[in-house]
Amino acid sequence: MTTASHTAPGDLVAALRLPVWNTLSARAEGLRRALPPRPDAPAARHAWLCSLTPEQARDAALLDHLDALCGHLAGRPALGYDADDPLPDAALEAAEGFNPQLTALILGYRKARATS
Numbered sequence: 001m002t003t004a005s006h007t008a009p010g011d012l013v014a015a016l017r018l019p020v021w022n023t024l025s026a027r028a029e030g031l032r033r034a035l036p037p038r039p040d041a042p043a044a045r046h047a048w049l050c051s052l053t054p055e056q057a058r059d060a061a062l063l064d065h066l067d068a069l070c071g072h073l074a075g076r077p078a079l080g081y082d083a084d085d086p087l088p089d090a091a092l093e094a095a096e097g098f099n100p101q102l103t104a105l106i107l108g109y110r111k112a113r114a115t116s
Contacts, residue, residue: 012109013087019102020087021073023095028066031059069094 032038035056039045052060068078069091077083081090092106 012105012112016087016092016102016105016109017073019099019105020091020095021070023098023102024066024070024073024091027094027098028063028070031063031066035059035063065090066094 036048036051038060039048049057049060069081069088072078072081072088073086073091078088081088087109092109096103096106
């Protein structure tokens with residue numbers, strides 16, 4: 001088996017995409033369960049946002065961010081991220097620290113990317 005530090009960045013992108021998506025998706029789902037149900041209609045969504053505590057509002061913003069990153073990783077480019085970037089730094093940062101093996105892969109990816 002090739003170690004992360006000796007694997008090409010493209011191979012690491014393929015190895016990282018699903019585990020990063022899984023981590024971000026799990027974090028988003030935890031936030032979604034902790035928040036009051038979020039309505040779809042714009043006016044109701046605004047009222048919902050106004051009703052949140054400051055902590056819930058931060059969690060709602062993080063939820064939106066994680067949902068956007070999950071979409072980007074799934075092939076639906078998110079605003080503010082290069083459509084050609086299959087693994088934005090923000091996704092890596094949001095996935096770090098939740099799984100030691102994934103964090104090690106992310107570190108290896110960053111090292112490989114820096115040397116290429």
